[in-house]
Amino acid sequence: MRVLYVSPMEYGANSAVDALGQSLQSRLAENGIELRVICADFRDSAWPGSADKALFTGVEAGVDAIVVWVVTPDSPAAGAAAAMERDIPVITIERPHFPVAASIVYPNFNHGVYMAEHLATLLSADAHVAVIGGPSSVDDSELVAGLRHGLKVTGLRLVNDPDDPRYKNVSDVAEGGREKALNVLADFPRLDGLIPYNDETMLGSLDALQQCGRLGDVATVSRNGTPRAVQAVRDGLHAGTWDTDVAATGQQLGDLVIRAVVKREKFDSLCVAGPIGSMITPERAAQWQPWEQRIPYRPFQYGLG
The missing domain is CATH 3.40.50.2300 (Response regulator)
Incomplete structure (x- = not known):
């Protein structure tokens, strides 16, 4: 099984975005699912069209599910519609204004x-x-x-x-x-x-x-x-x-994907709350565990070729 993750930023630009992708990849790998990544950087002039293009690429490649970080609520509506028409579940980070299978919603x-x-x-x-x-x-x-x-x-x-x-x-x-x-x-x-x-x-x-x-x-x-x-x-x-416990958020995304593609659960715009987290104060900082010690970091596989 292959799952496409459409990342909103190039790897290395934002460590929290990186950690979420790594956590998602780790949870899927535990279940024998391969993650492929296409970056549609929201800072580029080609965005948001690049996000729709990434989803269309996933649809044509016949991926089993697509995960996308919703930056603005109206995009990528066209790509998501094409995936859903092919019965490819689209799972998003944040809830969009268009139909998807499920969303993780940050508090x-x-x-x-x-x-x-x-x-x-x-x-x-x-x-x-x-x-x-x-x-x-x-x-x-x-x-x-x-x-x-x-x-x-x-x-x-x-x-x-x-x-x-x-x-x-x-x-x-x-x-x-x-x-x-x-x-x-x-x-x-x-x-x-x-x-x-x-x-x-x-x-x-x-x-x-x-x-x-x-x-x-x-x-x-x-x-x-x-x-x-x-x-x-x-x-x-x-x-x-x-x-924000972004590592746990990535694992939640992975669990939704597993439910959709392995267990064949049918979602209808399901919303799941992400973890609230806690403030890291000087008193708590000494005990803080870096993300790479909580989850394995592996190079992403880019593209669907």
Whole structure:
């Protein structure tokens, strides 16, 4: 059996995306299922057409199932429809606006609330906080909504608009985070806290804080629980990263695939909640186990040739 995974980013660009794919591959391999990968990078000009093209390729190759990370809820609708018409189950990360067999749904809003609550324990009431938003994807948009709500209910003052392009890291990588953090620091000299929406953005933000002489002066919190973010927590440079337990999410995806292609279960837009996770604080960082120690990492097999 062969399963196609349509990755939203090139390998190495985002360690959390890498870990999810590795976890999915590991769970499928345990059941004798081969994973093949096609990358449809959402940052490329060919996207979202490249995502539909990847699914069409899978359909023509006769794969047994397709797993795709839904970046925006309306894509890849055409490719998914073609697969479903051929009775090839499409299983997604995040719930799209078009029919699929099943979806893993991240509790993004909750993550945002809990991140804000953690930051509130570190700052005084009415502290000034900025948020660096991300791409207009399903998960990141819901996360920012949760951050807004969490900051409001905890009494922290949100000083910027995270959806303003000046403060929005659509690149999803560290260098973009550095650029947007420099904009925040230039526009809001009185800043007590900063929430970069993900760990890659946080790493760039730490560079910006150091450049401006504010490292250690502004408390930072981010999401994903990636190895470099955990190390920053251990080093006392970062107040916490929310570990989404992405390895468990990949295993959940694998279990849905197994149910669909091995056990022949028929899903009808089934939604399964992903793990909520926990905040990795300085106290918890010492016990944190890197993803590659939880799951085996093997090179991906790209394409369907």
